[in-house]
Each structure stands twice: as C-alpha cells, then as structure tokens.
Amino acid sequence: MSLKKKSNIELIKNGMFGENTIFRMAISLCPSIAVTNGMKNGVALGISVVFVQTMVNMTISLMRKFIHPKIRIPIFMLVIAGYVTIIDLLMATYARPIYKEIGLYIQIIVAFASIFARAEVYASKNKVFSSACDGFGMGVGFLLAMIVISFFRELLGKGTLFGYPIVSGSPLLIMILPAGGFLAVGLLMGFFNWIDMRFFGGKGASGV
C-alpha cells in the first residue's frame, strides 16, 4: 500500500479521512445502511468496530511472524471472530436494549471487509504499535461516518436525535427506510468528494 513510512498520527488521520472506510473506500456499506436509522444504533456499532479493529490489528501484528502465508485467511477470521464474540457477549449483558436491535449486525462484524483488509494489508506486515494506530484510525473513521449518516437519517426521518425530539412536523419517512439509507450514503459520499476536490486538491473517489 504505502511505500513511504507514515508516522502514527498520520496513520490515524489516514484511517479517519484519507481512506475512510465508507466515504472513500466504499466498503462495509451493508451495516452503514442497515444500522444508521438511529444515532444510538449507529454509534454503538461504530464503537464496537473501533474496538474490534484495533484489537485485531494488534493481535495479527503480534502473530505476524508465526502465521503461515497459505493459511493466513482462516487465522485472520478466527482472530476477528474471537473479538467479535467478546463484544457480542459484552453488549448482550450490559446493553440489552441496543443489542436487541442491532445484535445481528454486531455478529456480522466478522465479515466486515474493512477489518479484514486492514489485517491483510497493514497489520500482517507492520509493527504492533503502528498497526494499532492504523486500526484505531480506521475504526474511528467508520465511527465518524456512522455518526454523520445516522445524524441526517434520524433527524430527517424521525425528527429526533438519540431518541430526543428535535424538530416537529411530519418527517420524511423514507429516510429511515433502506432506500433513504442509500440516498444518504450516496449524497454524503458525493459531498465529501466535492470537499476533497474543492479544498484539498484531491481527485475524488475515482482518482484514489
């Protein structure tokens, strides 16, 4: 991926903005549409991903010298599944109401492309601390994306934020349905591409 060595701060920044999971890489879109109909759910899933991503990157990085390249995929899978089980059981115990709504998507973190990709691309080739930074940055990038998407979807679709009423009047019901999810993700992706092209001289998603 990056030939030039990046500092840890740069790694975190890269995960948050440069290679933002949803808005720049356009992966892990399934949960970003399914879960973001409320901010509470979006934030809960985002925090879970931050945890899993950081821990997986650390673990893979620690084990990178012992993993045989031919069976690395199943091993990544097992490590990810281990951490997902931890967060799954923790949420089932301590955050019962949220777990009832998004439990399925917590378990589906196992199959997130972004976590898998970072383990393969970065953690299996780099030192422990920088891998952790990379994972943390990626996770936070995902969390930010979830916050932004669910903010607009909940505000427009229900007129509430975290369940508290903000605006009155008839909301745009479509925004909390899956169709609204696609609409929100697409428009926000275009918006962030525009910002990147306009103010930072980027080339947009097609130029990455």
Added chain:
Amino acid sequence: MATEAKAHELIVSVSPHVRGNETVSRIMWTVNLSLLPAFLMSVYYFGPLAAFVTGLCILSAVLSEHIYQTSLKKKSTIGDGSAFLTGLLLGLNLPPSVPFYIPIIGSVIAIVITKLLFGGLGYNVFNPALIGRAFLLISFPKLMTIWSEPTAQFVAMDAKTTATPLGILKEEGLAKLIEIFGDKTDLYISLLMGNRAGSLGETSVIALLIGAALLLYRGYITWHIPVSFIATVGVMAWAFGGQGGLFTGDPLIHLLSGGLILGAFFMATDYVTCPSIRKGQIIFGIGCGAITMMIRLKGGFPEGVMFAILLMNCFAPLIDRGVKSNMFGAVKVKKEQKK
C-alpha cells in the same frame, strides 16, 4: 453546420447530415400542450386547488433546475421544457389536497436527484416525475392518500374525502363500487369523464386520450408501449381479477381507473427511460402491465402503475441489449452441431 465554409474547403462532419426541424424543446413543449386537456379537467373537477398544486410543482421544478445549473456555472436548460414537463407530470400525479411543501419537495427530488445528478436530460435512469412521486408516497403515506371527492363546482372549499375506485375495489369489492356510483354504466361513464377521486390528472380518461392522440398523430410516441401496456393490464384483469375463478374479471374497470392511461401514454413512453427498439418496447409494455396488475391484485398498494414503470425503467438498457437486431450485412455464423 454553423461554420461558414469557403467554396474550396472540404467539410468533414459526422452523420446525420440531413436534419429534420424537430428539436428537443419542440417535442417537450408539444407534450406539455398535450397534457393541457387533462390539466383543465383537473381544475374543473377539483377546483383552483388543482391549479395551485400543479403550478407549484412546475414552478419549483423549473426553479430548482435553474438554480442548480447556474450555481454550477452551467448553461441553464429550463427553456427546453423538460423541467416544465417533469413538474407538470408530478403535479398531475398528486392528490388534490396536499400541503404546499409536498409539491416543492417532490419537484426538487425529481429534478435534482433523479435528473441533474445523473447528468441532466438524457442521462437519467428513471422517470424523474415518478421518482418524485414515489419518494413522496413513501415519505408521507398519510398525506399522499387523502383523496378529495370531485365536486365540479369551481369554489368548493370543503371537499369531502373518499377512497379511489381502485381503493374501494381492493378493500370492499366490486359490488360496493357499483353501488356507490349507481349502476355499472354510470360507473364506466364517471370513470371515463373523470368524475371520481384520484390524482389530479389521472382521472379524466377522455382528456388524456385527446392529448395522447395529438402525440400519436405527431409521431412523438408510437403505439408499441401504450398498447402492449394497456392490453396486458386488460388481459390480466380479465383472467385473474374476478371473484369466480379464471376469466371472470372486469377488465374495463381496471383499464379506466387508476393512473393507467396517464402512465401508459405519457410516462412509460419517456424517450430517455424506455427501450429504443420497437421489439423491446413491446416487452417493456408487457412487463409494465404485468407488474401493475400484480400490485393491484395481490400487492399492498391499490395502484401499481408508478412502481411498475419505475421497475421496468431499470430493465430498459437490458431489454435494448437483448433485442438488438443484426447489423445489416452481418452473416450469422452457424454453430457446428455436435453429433
């Protein structure tokens, strides 16, 4: 052709070399004109509110196109009449008594998201007016299904609300529908004239047919899509719409009610979003009709024309590719038979 060539210069240009005098804006304004009878009938039956809703749709559609294009420093294309047409079609597809913000939201969605973000006229995948309406129907399911009873008095401010004929047919059956309208002939005449509850422009079948005849006469639309669409709906209503088993249904009610005529002649035939090959257009029409009747008879909504056209819009490029005819002079290579 605008470049003035001197006598000794050779002009090299791509075909076509001979052009007719039909332009996009001419076609669009003719379609607008052909919708005038339906608009007048809607004002006649639903009062000045109908003109207000439709006018607001047109205004916000044209304005949003103009603002979007000027803010991006592009040439404003509102003169070609396509934004006007989108607004008009959206307005004719709305119930009479919607609050003022609904036409505005619908027009902005239709113009900006469905048309301009995809690249403007000619690049949109879906019919803009129908996407606008689908967005509104899903967002405001209550407000979008309040149907006023037609009054035919110009100043009736307290119109009663009622259900559309298809709604009654779905909830209470054919017998109840006939009872409401008197007898069967009255029912057909009311449906034909447009004296029934429904979206503004869809009610008057006669007015719509007059407009459609103009388009057919000018050759702006061909019979392929409307006829295959309407025939499929009729056959399916006859075959599956009856209570007493197969082939006992009443096709006329299904043909005359709902948005079928408006959809089949004015929206399914949108050049951009329908197949361009005749054979494909017939497949397109049959698909629209089949999906319409599936939704009407078995689905959750009483009316399915809108979703049917939108679903078939997705398939238009695929249909075009599938029915592509052989190029002139191409030789078909025979496959060797295995023995």
